[in-house]
Amino acid sequence: METPTRFASGSDRSKVARLAWQGRIFGAYFVQFLKMRLAYRMDFFIDTLAVGFSLLIQLAVLGVLFSKVRELDGWSFPQVLFIYGFSLVPLGLFNLVSVNLYGFADEYLIGGRFDRVLLRPVGSLAQVIFESFNVSGLNEIFLGLAVMAHASWKLGADFGVIDLLALLFLAPGAALVYLGVFLAITAVSFWVEDKMGLAPPVYNLIRFSRYPITIYSLPVRIFLTFVLPFAWVAFYPAAWFVGGPELAKVALATPLVGVVVFTGAALMWRRGVRNYVSTGS
Amino acid sequence: MEPLIHVRDLCKDYRLTDRREGVRGGLHDLISPRRRLLRAVDNVSFSIAPGEMVGYIGANGAGKSTTIKMLTGILTPSAGEVTVGGMVPWRQRQQYTRHIGVVFGQRTQLWWDLAVVESFRLLKKIYEVDDATYDRQMKLFDELLDTGKLLSQPVRKLSLGQRMRCDLAAALLHRPRVLFLDEPTIGLDVVGKGNIREFLRGIQEREGVTVILTTHDLGDIEQLCRRVIIIDQGRVHFDGELAELRRRVGQSVRLSVDLHEPTDSEALAAVTAGLPVVWDAQQGLRHVARFNRVEVRAADVIRLVVNDRPVQDLHLAEQPIEDVVREIYRQAAAGGDK
Secondary structure: OOOOOOOOOOOOOOHHHHHHHHHHHHHHHHHHHHHHHHOOHHHHHHHHHHHHHHHHHHHHHHHHHHHHOOEEOOEEHHHHHHHHHHHHHHHHHHHHHHHHHHOHHHHHHHOOHHHHHHOOOOOHHHHHHHOOOOOOHHHHHHHHHHHHHHHHHHHOOOOOHHHHHHHHHHHHHHHHHHHHHHHHHHHHHHOOOOOOOOHHHHHHHHHHHHOOHHHOOHHHHHHHHHHOOHHHOOHHHHHHHHOHHHHHHHHOOHHHHHHHHHHHHHHHHHHHHHOOOOOOO | OOOOEEEEEEEEEEEEEEOOOHHHHHHHHHHOOEEEEEEEEEEEEEEEOOOOEEEEEOOOOOOHHHHHHHHOOOOOOOEEEEEEOOEOOOOOHHHHHHHEEEEEOOOOOOOOOOEHHHHHHHHHHHOOOOHHHHHHHHHHHHHHHOOHHHOOOEHHHOOHHHHHHHHHHHHHOOOOOEEEEEOOOOOOOHHHHHHHHHHHHHHHHHHOOEEEEEEOOHHHHHHHOOEEEEEEOOEEEEEEEHHHHHHHHOOOEEEEEEEOOOOOHHHHHHHOOOOOOEEOOOOOOEEEEEEOOOOOOHHHHHHHHHHHOOEEEEEEEEOOHHHHHHHHHHHHHHHOOO
16 A cells, blocks of 8 residues: 555544544543443442442531521521532532543653553543543532532522523533633643642632632632632532522623633643653653 | 655753752752753654654663654654654644554553453544444454454453554554554563564555664564664664664674583684684683674584584574664764764
């Protein structure tokens, strides 16, 4: 067979066709992942149980707190419960796809798996994210939905189709905020070869996002809104449902914040790839 | 013919951080790290025509892998140009990778816990290989690499040789026009090496694929490549035909002989007189002859010695690739630019 000295670039393909192809690849990666997980069935079962248990404990803590205090800075127990329930949905979505970000520096950069990623005709970020899933993220999503349902019943709220649509719009937007923040932290490892261990303390700060941020002092509120935008992962979007008309408008900015944070992080990632230094041999 | 691979003035610098010792040193490092640049690839230029099979050799740390990683789009060069099939690897990475196949001998690209065939199916989807091509390739691999009975086994249960065969098949599934092989025979036994070499020859004949191969094993080069490029400390020191390399490096085989009776090496030299063989000057039971494989057949030397006197043991060793590289490097340093 004769070799042309110029390769076809394949750029004539339409955007839609490309997207469809990427969707198929994503599906194929997911199926591959499930097959691997099924090889270790017990792990899967234990994971699911452990996450469910820790979520129940957190709920109990909230219950105990509100058995002593009737209100938290003007927020009632069902309102706080709703915010907490909401926070679990984007967190679950995020946890579903973020496992590989934590181990990225170790496994991909130092362990050398990133070479292989760069040798395939799929976006490097998409490959890293979709090479592994954390199925226990589904627990958080379902529990979050249940808690929200229970809280709205206690509130006697009358949510309609619009609110359901808002949820479908706000929860993924909030998940993008999570993904953006942790992607930025992960991308730092392209430049800093030491393990910074920045992710765990930041992950712990997520706790702050589960309460109405009006209970914090102004500097903390500013920090959580603009610097480390965790106020956007639960409080602001949940305010659409329980925060009154003023905050409900703010809630609608959530997906925009998500897109901005994620885009910034993705650009950092891209620069990081250019800066990638492979391991020896 | 227009070259398929075109490399000009390619450079890659790594920034290294030297660490100081102890706790105080660690704190010092935090504030003002000691950085220096290491030039791993230094103004490398070459071009390769379609269908060539080129050996890219050098000692550890010579810059082989770094060059390959720039050619495959993994690393972005510090300076210089690379085009392969008219594409700039690191800039058009996603499109480019559809046209190349890569095998790293030290690392597998297969999914460790799954059956081999699962990896192939996923790669089929990723590279959008149509059913007819997929079936044809799988048949070809079974014929040349005997992969058919390995397909249902999990990758982790394969031997190194079996894994390497599957890895080669995986790299060729999408019928790439260029194949990059980084140490494809490392760690394999003689039979394993033979299999891989035979396959590479076969696939090159059938598909006309262009191959760049890095290796430590001169045997790989001898059996596969007409052309070699030698790199040392990031620079190209030789680029030409293997025969020319032999001519320049000279006596590349070393025959050691253990005799029953101690003797002087001059006696042995007399035995092989007429052949261009040099004996190391020494007394005793063990003697070493050096000669050029191209000029002298080892069998002739051995026959002369064995016919002349009783021999306990014989050992024939190729000059290791490091020596060849060192010799080329020495010549380059001594002879300047001739």
